[in-house]
Amino acid sequence: MEPYKIPAQTRIGHIHLKVADLDRSLRFYRDLLGFEVTMMYGDQAAFISAGGYHHHIGLNTWYSKNAPKAPKQNVGLFHTAILYPERKDLATILQRLIDENYPLTGASDHGVSEALYLDDPDGNGVELYWDKAHDQWPTLEDGTLNMYTKALDLNNLLQEINQG
Numbered sequence: 001m002e003p004y005k006i007p008a009q010t011r012i013g014h015i016h017l018k019v020a021d022l023d024r025s026l027r028f029y030r031d032l033l034g035f036e037v038t039m040m041y042g043d044q045a046a047f048i049s050a051g052g053y054h055h056h057i058g059l060n061t062w063y064s065k066n067a068p069k070a071p072k073q074n075v076g077l078f079h080t081a082i083l084y085p086e087r088k089d090l091a092t093i094l095q096r097l098i099d100e101n102y103p104l105t106g107a108s109d110h111g112v113s114e115a116l117y118l119d120d121p122d123g124n125g126v127e128l129y130w131d132k133a134h135d136q137w138p139t140l141e142d143g144t145l146n147m148y149t150k151a152l153d154l155n156n157l158l159q160e161i162n163q164g
Contacts, residue, residue, distance in 0.1 A: 015080050016058035017124055020067045022046060024121045025059045032100060033082070033093065033128075069123035079117070079125030090114060090130045091160035107152040111138040112145070114152050 019025040026046055029035045035048040038055055044062060047055035057080070070076055084090045094116055097104065105125075106117035115129035138146040 014056050014058060015077075016060065017077075017080075017120075017122070018064035018067075019059050019061060019120075019122050020064055020069075021121070022059060022061050028120050029057060029059065032096065032102060034096075064122075072123070077124060079127045081115075081127040081129060084128065084130045087114065087130050087157070088160040088163070090116065090128060091157045093128055094154065094157060095161060107154055109148075109150045109152045111148050111150075114157065116152075 017025070022043060022045070026037070026048075029048055030037060030046075035050060035057065036052070037046055038049050038052075039047040041047070041060070044065075045058060045060035047058050049056045084093065097116070097118070102118065104116055104118050106115075108115050108117070111132075113129045113131045115127050118126050118128070120126055138148065140146045
């Protein structure tokens with residue numbers, strides 16, 4: 001019997017985050033990153049999306065209202081990765097972060113993608129990235145993927161904004 005393989009078309013649909021302060025989280029995800037609120041569940045939860053999907057991210061205080069940030073050295077979510085369609089879109093959000101003086105925790109070129117890393121107000125890791133074209137992905141001689149982590153040139157990324 002062959003081992004089960006998940007269908008290739010499978011996607012991660014949404015995440016749900018426990019947050020300490022819903023308004024503070026909305027200021028980050030809605031006001032800074034630009035997600036749209038699709039539904040509020042009283043003052044306890046919000047569902048937000050890009051492009052009118054029912055929700056990509058759920059934010060709730062059901063078990064976490066006013067709770068402290070989770071310790072970094074615990075098990076749990078490492079980061080939520082938000083995929084932007086084009087390099088210019090990643091440059092645009094980088095400029096927004098700079099304009100708002102919001103700190104990055106890292107910025108990397110992984111060969112297959114370029115990524116910005118930051119923490120949301122509750123200390124949850126967030127990766128903002130775009131994928132390079134598949135034919136640009138680094139591979140070994142046998143064709144297997146050869147991802148890496150190199151410093152991302154942020155000035156080069158920001159030049160995308162001024163290009164046609």
